[in-house]
Amino acid sequence: MAGQSDPNLSIFSAEEVEFMAEDELVEIVPNMRMDKLTLICGDYGPFFPQMPAQVPLWLAIALKKRGKCTIRLPDWMSVENLSQTLEAERDSQESFQVLPFHYVEISRLLFDHARGDIPDVYTVRSLIEDIRDVRFHKVETSLESFEDARSSAVKVKNLSAMEVNLVRPFVGRALQAFYKHGSPELVPNPERMPPRRPQATDNVQRRPLRKR
Amino acid sequence: MDARDGDGSTEEYETLIQTTDVELLKRAWRQEKAAPEILKFETDLIARLTGQIELVEENVEQDAQSGIDPLTVSLYQMDLDRSQFLLRSYLRIRLQKIEKYIFHILATAELYNRLSKQEKAFAKTCLVDLEKHLEESVLSKLPSNYQSIFKQSMISEENDMVAKPQLDTFVVCKTNYYLGHIQLEDNEDGPSDDRANQRPLEEPFEMEPDVLYFVRYKAIKRFVEEGRIDLF
Known part of the structure; x- marks a missing residue:
């Protein structure tokens, strides 16, 4: 085509x-x-x-x-609320906690421009970073299974804007490839296949077979 | 009716209209960026917003000269810049899509009718220029069997040199409604896509409100056009 x-x-x-x-x-x-x-x-x-x-x-x-x-400071950015979110985020492997759709960008902008207005700025900052890391890791691991890939629609509940934007190129193209091949055997099934980490950012060329 | 009440509600109404216009443009911009094919041009919305932008432009210029608080002026200017950015970006994505799928759009009445008046004019001049360029630089030097712009050679059955948007692309989307019975396989597609027909039929898919999904664009195309599904 x-x-x-x-x-x-x-x-x-x-x-x-x-x-x-x-x-x-x-x-x-x-x-x-x-x-x-x-x-x-x-x-x-x-x-x-x-x-x-x-x-x-x-x-x-x-x-x-x-x-x-x-x-x-927005309510969800208080140390108390963030600690709770982080804990809940760590507790559940599958689901994501409800955070503002733009939590990454909002917190980033506030850290950049309104540091002085945030009480305990260092704690807040590290909490947000931890939450982000836990969630990104969860996104990566949940990509391993592609549970719903067979139905050609995948649910990503409570994912934030930045997270969606990050995984979009990889997930979109992977799903499209599965769809094109069309046979269910090609969809990785976590029970049958050894876990392998998908690398969303892997744009590097593959390792050459022989060394020069 | 109490005059003051009347004024209050018109004011509220106007505020509502104003807030929604930028929001609406932002939505249209997001949709246009995320959708693989060209969507319907938002004629009324763009006309309203262009009017507003022009008005504010004049006001800002006047205010800047009449020595009003520079802070206020700069805030108006920022607001203006944001709206203009959205508008420009929206128009630009559409032009990119038109340039890319020009032959397809001009050959498909449904798509062609989605363009604005200016876009139609643009598409036509663009077509003439492109044809002339291809003709002069390459096609005229090829054997006569290979001179078509649309086909690889005379024996091609379809117009296989015409770029078409990939409607199978997966998009990220969300809906405010509960949508049941979305058929994910393209049954109505006819025999052109053999592979899809061989596939076992899947159960209709349901979309819960306010949940993000990765879905094939083709399956939800209808809902996007009806404005019931938002792309992200």
Whole structure:
């Protein structure tokens, strides 16, 4: 067939995923007065000193950069909630905990731009990193089985935006290959096959058979 | 009716419309990026947003000159930049798809009708230029049996040099509804795809709301077009 669709065409760049995350609402406490903003993406404000207000993350960061507000940490980012999430994440091998769809990007943006507003910033940061690692590992191991590959639809419950974006090229093409070959024997069955780690990032050429 | 109430509700209504327009564009942009084929052009939405963007552009320019708080102006500018980015990116992906599948789109009425007026004009000029270029640089120098743009040679039965989108691509998607009985195999596809017909029939697949799935685009194409499934 002449036309193969370019696998890169449909993939979002990390910046684009971050762009989407910047529209998520956060709470800020302004330290200045400002009239209502009638933006294309919605109306925000008016802002009064010490009066909490809901704004999109990009707006919060813009104000924060100019020292006009403090950003309130979202509830799910408190040390207590994150510790619970991490524990639950470690306890269950199959399922993923419910986190905001853009948790990776939101936390990253807050660490980059609003460090001072996060109590226990080091603990929070390491908790988020641990959660991310546990989840990524789980994503990798769950790819080994491809349980539902035979039905040509695979459920990935509670996966976050960044995680989906990372596994998309690999999983998408793998499923497509299974689908094309079409015979159920080709779908790896964890009971019959020795576990093998799929390498999502393996773009390197295969080892040559003979050394030169 | 109380006048104030009336005003309040129109204002709320307008806010709702405004919020949804950018959200809608973001959704259309995501869909367009994720779908292998070209989707229907969002004529009304794009017209509304272009209008809004132009208005804000003028306002920002005026505000900047009239000495309004530079912070406020810069926030308006940022908002404007974000909307413009979405709009540009949306239009650009569509142009890329048109360029890539130009012969296929122009030969398929259903796809051709999904283009906007400007896109149709673009596709036509693009076609003329491409044909001329291929003709002059390669085809005219080949033996007469091999001069078709659409076919490898005269004996090809199909137009096998026409790039078509791969509808078998797996996409990531989510729905807000409960969708039962999605047939994953393409029965309606006819005898063209022998392999699919040989395959044992699978049970219809159900989609739970708010859960992400990897699914073959073809199986959910209908729902994407109806706006009941979101691509991610």
